[in-house]
Amino acid sequence: MNTAKMMTGDRFIPDRNGINFDISHFNLTSSSSSKENVQQQQVQIASPAKERFQSSLSDAMFGGDASAVKSTKVLAFKHKAPAASASFQNQMRTLYSANKAAAKGTASTSSTSSTRRLPSVADKVLDAPGIRDDYYLNLLDWSAQNTLAVALDRSLYLWNATTSDIDMLFEMPDTDADDYITSVSWMADGNILAVGTNSNEVQLWDVAKGRQVRTMKGHQDRVSSLSWNRAIVSSGSRDTTIMHHDVRLAQHQIAVLEGHTQEVCGLKWSEDGTQLASGGNDNILNVWDEGRTEARFRLDHHTSAVKAVAWCPWQAGLLASGGGAADRCIKMWNTRSGACVNSVDTGSQVCGLVWSRTHKELVSSHGYSQNQLAVWKYPTMAKVGEMHGHTSRVLFMSLSPDGQTIVSGAGDERLRFWNVWPTATTKAASSTAAAAASAKSEEKAAASSRMYHIR
Numbered sequence: 001m002n003t004a005k006m007m008t009g010d011r012f013i014p015d016r017n018g019i020n021f022d023i024s025h026f027n028l029t030s031s032s033s034s035k036e037n038v039q040q041q042q043v044q045i046a047s048p049a050k051e052r053f054q055s056s057l058s059d060a061m062f063g064g065d066a067s068a069v070k071s072t073k074v075l076a077f078k079h080k081a082p083a084a085s086a087s088f089q090n091q092m093r094t095l096y097s098a099n100k101a102a103a104k105g106t107a108s109t110s111s112t113s114s115t116r117r118l119p120s121v122a123d124k125v126l127d128a129p130g131i132r133d134d135y136y137l138n139l140l141d142w143s144a145q146n147t148l149a150v151a152l153d154r155s156l157y158l159w160n161a162t163t164s165d166i167d168m169l170f171e172m173p174d175t176d177a178d179d180y181i182t183s184v185s186w187m188a189d190g191n192i193l194a195v196g197t198n199s200n201e202v203q204l205w206d207v208a209k210g211r212q213v214r215t216m217k218g219h220q221d222r223v224s225s226l227s228w229n230r231a232i233v234s235s236g237s238r239d240t241t242i243m244h245h246d247v248r249l250a251q252h253q254i255a256v257l258e259g260h261t262q263e264v265c266g267l268k269w270s271e272d273g274t275q276l277a278s279g280g281n282d283n284i285l286n287v288w289d290e291g292r293t294e295a296r297f298r299l300d301h302h303t304s305a306v307k308a309v310a311w312c313p314w315q316a317g318l319l320a321s322g323g324g325a326a327d328r329c330i331k332m333w334n335t336r337s338g339a340c341v342n343s344v345d346t347g348s349q350v351c352g353l354v355w356s357r358t359h360k361e362l363v364s365s366h367g368y369s370q371n372q373l374a375v376w377k378y379p380t381m382a383k384v385g386e387m388h389g390h391t392s393r394v395l396f397m398s399l400s401p402d403g404q405t406i407v408s409g410a411g412d413e414r415l416r417f418w419n420v421w422p423t424a425t426t427k428a429a430s431s432t433a434a435a436a437a438s439a440k441s442e443e444k445a446a447a448s449s450r451m452y453h454i455r
Contacts, residue, residue: 142161143190184196229276232247264280268311357399373388375387
């Protein structure tokens with residue numbers, strides 16, 4: 001009967017199975033009989049940083065055994081336990097691949113954990129019959145009092161987001177059949193609404209009293225854009241000019257800016273009120289300093305109309321602009337130096353831009369072919385995701401006063417509300433509601449119940 005025998009070494013014959021040839025070769029070739037060389041090597045590794053580096057390198061090469069190099073003898077006379085079969089490649093050759101894979105895995109895990117979900121459907125949908133499908137107009141604005149102003153052709157409606165009440169502020173008289181509303185903008189406190197018209201006027205309305213308090217004239221063509229800076233409302237027109245109106249003065253017109261050759265369709269004051277950005281159908285983006293009538297920067301990088309302009313609320317001097325169908329780019333600008341710091345091709349017409357107040361992100365709205373809203377990370381301009389629902393180009397956008405919800409308006413005569421940046425409380429409420437609902441049947445019922453008519 002054969003019995004298994006334990007293989008052992010001899011006093012004078014080393015056991016090859018017990019030798020790590022890589023380590024033994026290193027120890028053999030790096031050893032020196034010279035006392036000076038030994039002392040020099042000790043000095044070279046005396047640095048704690050070098051010792052940590054050698055320890056880390058040893059861990060990576062020899063399976064986490066940091067003492068492998070020092071403790072391994074050149075010749076082994078004692079058999080060691082059998083190890084699992086390894087690849088035909090030695091450890092040095094696989095070290096780079098292993099570390100690269102580990103790093104990739106770590107990065108993948110990190111990116112996965114930071115990914116968040118965007119709403120797949122709008123939280124609420126409002127029917128907006130008669131809203132004009134005109135790229136150059138600005139027909140939506142959300143006030144600090146949580147009231148949304150919506151211009152539907154010749155009528156101006158107010159939707160109270162707190163109570164969901166809908167009221168018509170006014171309707172234009174029939175004396176001028178060609179007149180209609182071309183732009184709306186709330187004063188900072190949310191009590192006064194500025195309204196631009198096709199009859200070249202800027203009207204001021206006291207919404208609490210429901211009456212018009214002033215009419216300001218001066219433009220020679222329709223007023224397609226408006227923006228407030230404290231008590232001054234600036235108006236951009238198809239007559240290519242920008243006018244500053246001080247609503248406290250009887251002679252309201254205090255300045256006229258001339259820097260465009262076509263309609264001024266984008267107009268926004270910075271958060272601190274020190275700079276004004278204007279975009280035109282002439283593909284030009286101008287940056288104006290407060291109190292000056294000459295543009296500080298005339299930026300001609302876009303190749304199509306510049307309607308979408310938005311100032312970053314948490315970084316001074318950072319401006320985003322978007323180009324029309326022939327351009328399709330979102331560009332970031334340092335308005336202190338006039339430099340373009342980033343640019344991304346979105347693939348479709350950029351109709352609007354809105355920055356988040358709480359996240360380093362912004363939302364863009366688009367036209368043909370997907371009519372989507374896209375969320376972008378700043379400063380990388382990596383796309384977080386998209387939101388779909390509109391069947392026509394998304395021309396108008398505005399942000400709620402709490403900074404959580406964006407309303408989008410399109411030529412499909414729908415207003416959609418997207419909870420893009422919910423707070424922790426809102427997320428918890430949404431999760432509870434989602435868990436309580438039963439998929440398709442209740443989703444259809446909820447969708448129909450969320451549809452309101454402005455008129």
